[in-house]
Amino acid sequence: MVKFRNIRVSLKTGRFYSTRNEYKLICGLEIHTQLNTDNKLFSLSTNAPFKSLNTPNKHVSHFDASLPGTRPKLNYECVLDALKLALSLNCNVNLNSHFDRKHYFYGDQPQGYQLTQHYSPIATEGYMNLYTDIDTIDTPTKKIGIIQLQLEQDTGISHYDNQEKTTMIDLNRSNVPLIELVTKPDFTTIPQVIAFIKKYQNLVRNLDVSTGNLETGAIRVDVNVSVDTYPRVELKNLPNTSSISNAIKYEYKRQVNIIKQGKASELLNCQETRGWNGKETVKLRSKETTIDYRYMPDPELGCVTLDPSIVQNVRNSLPRSSDDEIRSLMEEPYNLSVKNAKLLCVHNEKNEQYTSIEVKDFYLTSFDLFQKSNAKLSFKEKKIVANWVINELLGNLNKLELSLREIKQSFPPEKFVEFIQLIHDGKISNTGGKTLLFYILNLIKEKSISVELNLPKLVNELKIEVQSTINDDELLSQCKDIIDEVNESDPKLIEAIKLGKRINLLNYLVGIAMKKTRGRVKPTEYQRLFKFLLKIE
Ligand SMILES: Nc1ncnc2c1ncn2[C@@H]1O[C@H](COP(=O)(O)OP(=O)(O)OP(=O)(O)O)[C@@H](O)[C@H]1O
Numbered sequence: 001m002v003k004f005r006n007i008r009v010s011l012k013t014g015r016f017y018s019t020r021n022e023y024k025l026i027c028g029l030e031i032h033t034q035l036n037t038d039n040k041l042f043s044l045s046t047n048a049p050f051k052s053l054n055t056p057n058k059h060v061s062h063f064d065a066s067l068p069g070t071r072p073k074l075n076y077e078c079v080l081d082a083l084k085l086a087l088s089l090n091c092n093v094n095l096n097s098h099f100d101r102k103h104y105f106y107g108d109q110p111q112g113y114q115l116t117q118h119y120s121p122i123a124t125e126g127y128m129n130l131y132t133d134i135d136t137i138d139t140p141t142k143k144i145g146i147i148q149l150q151l152e153q154d155t156g157i158s159h160y161d162n163q164e165k166t167t168m169i170d171l172n173r174s175n176v177p178l179i180e181l182v183t184k185p186d187f188t189t190i191p192q193v194i195a196f197i198k199k200y201q202n203l204v205r206n207l208d209v210s211t212g213n214l215e216t217g218a219i220r221v222d223v224n225v226s227v228d229t230y231p232r233v234e235l236k237n238l239p240n241t242s243s244i245s246n247a248i249k250y251e252y253k254r255q256v257n258i259i260k261q262g263k264a265s266e267l268l269n270c271q272e273t274r275g276w277n278g279k280e281t282v283k284l285r286s287k288e289t290t291i292d293y294r295y296m297p298d299p300e301l302g303c304v305t306l307d308p309s310i311v312q313n314v315r316n317s318l319p320r321s322s323d324d325e326i327r328s329l330m331e332e333p334y335n336l337s338v339k340n341a342k343l344l345c346v347h348n349e350k351n352e353q354y355t356s357i358e359v360k361d362f363y364l365t366s367f368d369l370f371q372k373s374n375a376k377l378s379f380k381e382k383k384i385v386a387n388w389v390i391n392e393l394l395g396n397l398n399k400l401e402l403s404l405r406e407i408k409q410s411f412p413p414e415k416f417v418e419f420i421q422l423i424h425d426g427k428i429s430n431t432g433g434k435t436l437l438f439y440i441l442n443l444i445k446e447k448s449i450s451v452e453l454n455l456p457k458l459v460n461e462l463k464i465e466v467q468s469t470i471n472d473d474e475l476l477s478q479c480k481d482i483i484d485e486v487n488e489s490d491p492k493l494i495e496a497i498k499l500g501k502r503i504n505l506l507n508y509l510v511g512i513a514m515k516k517t518r519g520r521v522k523p524t525e526y527q528r529l530f531k532f533l534l535k536i537e
């Protein structure tokens with residue numbers, strides 16, 4: 001064995017072995033996104049690849065089935081969506097793009113070729129910025145370059161019946177509009193890849209150009225993985241972000257092991273495509289065996305020629321970017337945490353009770369009203385609206401399985417602010433507020449609100465109004481009882497509080513007392529009494 005810097009050479013086999021601990025991971029993505037336009041890319045059939053899984057071959061025009069004599073006609077709605085995405089991703093728009101035929105034979109591709117934009121895509125040279133706080137990546141910022149963005153057709157779907165040993169073809173998906181986005185190989189860690197995908201998903205949902213779901217295949221991600229300067233391996237069939245993360249991890253380790261064992265010249269000498277079976281990556285084909293697609297410009301579709309004013313109009317119509325929205329919510333007057341700001345700006349596909357947009361609207365309207373009726377709010381006081389909307393209201397909606405839409409009618413932001421005002425003015429305590437909110441939402445759930453909510457009346461009914469004149473004697477005996485009760489079950493605790501060792505435990509006693517009076521007495525009042533009884537300063 002001979003040793004060079006970072007490399008050992010076996011004298012017996014002549015193989016190179018690496019001795020380094022650091023192997024550089026490099027990833028690049030190819031993302032296919034199904035557009036949610038009404039019609040398909042080159043025909044007037046309905047674009048509904050998922051709704052129609054039980055009704056195969058229902059949305060198929062003569063062109064989608066490639067009957068001889070049919071010709072493509074470009075659906076400009078797809079071009080508009082591509083422009084929205086391209087401009088949001090800071091790309092240069094190509095004013096004269098065109099379509100090419102990518103030839104390959106497969107049952108679910110009856111044309112014998114796919115129409116794509118190989119030579120002259122609609123947009124090139126863009127980027128997306130990732131930030132450590134918003135996107136939880138491991139470096140302060142990361143800029144991911146985008147090589148190109150192109151329009152193309154989706155294929156049909158093949159269903160293999162194992163029992164019958166037949167393949168059935170469903171052409172509902174044939175000719176569904178896709179956008180293929182190709183990034184530069186700029187990713188150096190897995191969190192960067194996941195952050196990019198999540199941000200991209202949010203973008204397509206914000207622009208309303210796609211459902212953005214990975215699980216249904218509306219977004220399909222191929223990940224190219226390489227180590228140092230060795231050729232890349234392309235990973236396909238990755239149905240969700242955890243598969244993407246696990247597949248990259250596995251593939252990186254596999255390639256590093258090959259390099260360490262000195263087998264790179266045998267096993268990592270050419271591009272390869274691999275799939276993911278949930279546990280490991282498996283070889284599908286190597287680049288040597290890939291077919292020559294014989295790309296050629298499509299003679300039937302003309303150039304996609306765009307007037308510069310169209311591009312400018314689309315640019316002007318774009319919604320504000322999520323990053324800008326999040327940042328502005330983190331600043332004055334809102335001062336939200338990054339977590340809460342994201343909750344209002346990032347779509348949550350799993351929650352059906354409210355969308356981020358609905359919550360954001362509800363929060364912003366409430367905040368505005370609250371600020372208008374309370375001049376000069378302190379930093380802390382401004383946070384009260386976010387706390388009651390995000391922590392309390394949403395928490396209760398989840399618990400009660402209510403949607404924001406359902407409650408907005410009887411409990412709109414105007415009423416909600418009236419409710420918050422009661423707490424802000426000290427008419428009811430936080431505990432009282434929680435009781436009241438839960439009570440109101442329950443009334444809504446049981447559909448027991450026929451007239452407008454009368455908050456003062458409810459406060460009365462629930463007996464949660466903070467007492468302005470406090471009967472010290474009554475409260476003192478109540479506090480004494482609590483000390484006795486706690487002393488019985490945990491004498492050490494009272495002793496510790498008395499000795500001033502665990503003064504924060506005083507709030508434990510205050511909590512018990514608050515519960516007993518359902519928040520009618522201010523916590524500071526209880527603190528004063530407990531301190532008096534336990535003789536602590
Ligand atoms: N050294 C590398 N390591 C990892 N990824 C890489 C590397 N070099 C290029 N890539 C990535 O490989 C992808 C290349 O995609 P592209 O669509 O251009 O070609 P392809 O994969 O050969 O074609 P096809 O569209 O047929 O899959 C890009 O996402 C790019 O970032």
Ligand SMILES: [Mg+2]
Pocket residue numbers: 030222234
């Ligand atoms: Mg590829």
Ligand SMILES: [Mg+2]
Pocket residue numbers: 030180182
């Ligand atoms: Mg590609």
